[in-house]
Amino acid sequence: MAYQLELSAAQLSVWVAQQLNPLDRSLNIAGYGAIDGPIDGAQFHAALRTVLSEVDALRARFELTGEGLRQVITDSPDWSLTELDFSDSADPLAAAEQWMRADAAAEFDLAAGPLFRWALIKVEPARYLWYQAMHHVIVDGFGLSLITSRVADVYTDLAAGVPVREQPPISLAEVIDEYTRYAAGPDFAADREFWLARLPDPPRVATLASREPSGTSAFIRESTRIAAADVDRLRAVARRLRVPWYSVVIAGVAIYLHRVTGLRDIVLGLPVAARPSPVARRTPAMLTNVAPMCLTVDPVLGFDAVVAAAATELMAAYERQRYPYELLVRELPGLPPGRRQLGPEVNVIAFNGSLTFGGHPSTPYNLCAGPVEDMSINIYDRPDRSGLLIEFDGNAGLYRPEELRSHLDDFVALLRSAE
Incomplete structure (x- = not known):
């Protein structure tokens, strides 16, 4: 029925x-x-x-x-x-x-x-x-x-x-009812105040694009792999700083944007599951959200400081991940209609390595994962420690393939230099 x-x-x-x-x-x-x-x-x-x-x-x-x-x-x-x-x-x-x-x-x-x-x-x-x-x-x-x-x-x-x-x-x-209760409760109000205080002014958006938007929703993709030895070095940095390893990758994105644009204050988009409860974590649905990540890149303080800040921002984003980004955008003071509010989105994805069909192993491949407003950086971590797959998805109206490839190669070179 x-x-x-x-x-x-x-x-x-x-x-x-x-x-x-x-x-x-x-x-x-x-x-x-x-x-x-x-x-x-x-x-x-x-x-x-x-x-x-x-x-x-x-x-x-x-x-x-x-x-x-x-x-x-x-x-x-x-x-x-x-x-x-x-x-x-x-x-x-x-x-x-x-x-x-x-x-x-x-x-x-x-x-x-x-x-x-x-x-x-x-x-x-x-x-x-x-x-x-x-x-x-x-x-x-x-x-x-x-x-x-x-x-x-x-x-x-x-x-x-x-x-x-x-x-x-x-x-x-039950999942929809859970969200309805959240939206009417004190946690919703507290999360709202946190994000409005975190983003008091319209951020100056960092972008790698050299062209003005053309209105297209199509995207182009460039991808590469980082060998396991290079990933081990990233994990060693994370262990030394006692942070999640993907904090190093996110810090690398912020540093790369700083080097290209000259901006010190970088605001990234972090896709989050927005599933705080056990029932939400086992229910297929559309609940995902985007949390802003605000990072200041100070060359004097160096790479470690950005990694530590990224780890702190990650914790805050996960704690406040349910507050809808669309609502936050409407309330940001002085934001011109239609203007982008975030730099690239950075999505770290861990594969389920045990997925088999009748004993036959399966490898997942992403064809398209939704709109790409400017750039989406997807990092795929395979549990067999075979390395990382990195995809740069760029809006086709903003990037040419050769530009996207150049940025991807330069970003990977930055990650390989981390220590």
Whole structure:
């Protein structure tokens, strides 16, 4: 039986953005897992059906009712698993990625649903890609990882012929109610005061772009890998300073921006899960937020001081991560409409190294993760300690590929010099 729920602040922001620009496809998120082993299509389809019945967000559509905008959770949307075979192509992976990128740019109907698409793609006799595309209004990156992990577990059990393992109940209604209580309570007010005091004046935004915005939502990507030996040096710096290792990377971003722009006060965007409770951490949904990170780069004090400040800022951001950034922007004094408020976003992502489908390991790949206003720097940390994958996603209206590549190479050189 269908039922209605209010929207989280993150969902409302995405829904409004889509209404303001109906042709914008940057609010689609997509990726795939490369599975090194044969996959049974019928069992995979059954695993997806099971997870679809468990995850409210996958069955959501959005409707303006007499009580306002609501998400309607249906019993079962009309969907099917697309199965494709590119194994006979000259370059199967390239052909599959071309198809996936085209599909990721296709429209989702927020009012009708479904707001997800799945495909199982054969690229070799014993290698498959599981492609997922969803509208950002129903799920964020954290939520997508929960869905992926659950499908892997269910498929593994079905392939082994054992009962599907149970998981704790997940409830989108409880998560939305949790946020509603937060928004009406003292923690919300305290978080608001903290951020307004932290950002009393409109920040001067640090950017690496050499051009003015053109209004596009498309992005370009340059990527590279840092070898394990270089990552070990970064971790050694973190151990010496007794801070999380990713504080070193974030400090490196701030220092690089200072060197290029000359600005001492750097405000970065930190994507945060905004999931303080156990139920929120196990419920696929769209809850993610962006927390401002304010760092002062003083060349006299040196690298260690910026790393220590980054660790302190990280702690503050995580403690106050639920206050919606969209609300903060509206209240910043003297901020011109439409002006960017943050520099690049820096997102450190740890992979689940134990993800397997019927005993076959899977490696995740991100195709698109939402709008890129200026630049998004994605740092992927693999648990096998094989090194870091670093992606620079730049707004196509602001950056040329050669500019983005140059910045990426120079940033990696800075990280390699850290000690």
